[in-house]
Amino acid sequence: MPGEDLTELRARNAAMKEQVDNLLDTFHRQTEALRDAQQEAAQVTATVTSTDGLVTATVDATGVLSALEISPSAFAKTTPEVLAREVLRLSRQGASKVRGQVSALMTPLTSGLPDLDDLFEDAPALKDLLPEIQVTAPVADDPLDDEDGAPDTWLRKRRS
Numbered sequence: 001m002p003g004e005d006l007t008e009l010r011a012r013n014a015a016m017k018e019q020v021d022n023l024l025d026t027f028h029r030q031t032e033a034l035r036d037a038q039q040e041a042a043q044v045t046a047t048v049t050s051t052d053g054l055v056t057a058t059v060d061a062t063g064v065l066s067a068l069e070i071s072p073s074a075f076a077k078t079t080p081e082v083l084a085r086e087v088l089r090l091s092r093q094g095a096s097k098v099r100g101q102v103s104a105l106m107t108p109l110t111s112g113l114p115d116l117d118d119l120f121e122d123a124p125a126l127k128d129l130l131p132e133i134q135v136t137a138p139v140a141d142d143p144l145d146d147e148d149g150a151p152d153t154w155l156r157k158r159r160s
Contacts, residue, residue, distance in 0.1 A: 023119065030109065037105045044105075046097035048090045054078070055086050059094030061102065 042061050049056040054074040058067035065087075074083055116123040 027116070034106075034109050037109050041102045041105050044098055044101045046094040046101065048094045048097065050086050050090060052077075055083070055090055057087060057090035057094050059091060059098050061098060063095035063098055065091045065094070 044061045045058055045066065047056060047058040047067075054071040054077065056067075056069040057065055060066040068087065070083070070087075078086075115125050117125050
């Protein structure tokens with residue numbers, strides 16, 4: 001019965017088309033959710049303060065130190081070496097917090113998510129289709145720089 005074969009073929013074709021359409025709809029929703037999460041992740045920051053309250057460091061979404069506040073009394077209460085180590089420690093702690101926040105944003109969206117190359121042979125991977133998080137912070141003028149471009153710090157003044 002050629003007519004029955006054609007009807008069955010059309011029914012299977014329609015079912016397959018519906019399945020592909022559903023996969024594509026799911027893919028588009030997940031891709032949009034991932035883009036939204038990436039945009040949100042690009043805005044993540046972490047601010048951490050030393051236990052003595054003398055140093056506060058803010059780290060941006062890329063883990064780069066974006067702000068640093070040092071209490072004027074820090075120079076009387078500690079040495080430059082200790083202060084430098086504390087700045088590094090807080091920078092690392094802030095970067096770790098940022099990674100945790102970004103991971104918390106992305107994990108629910110990416111866990112168990114099939115990639116395109118899992119669904120279709122020779123298809124590109126989903127991670128290759130989405131842009132990487134790009135964070136660019138405006139560079140502020142350094143108020144400590146003088147005319148020659150060298151920082152005018154208390155160490156420099158001491159040597160003069």
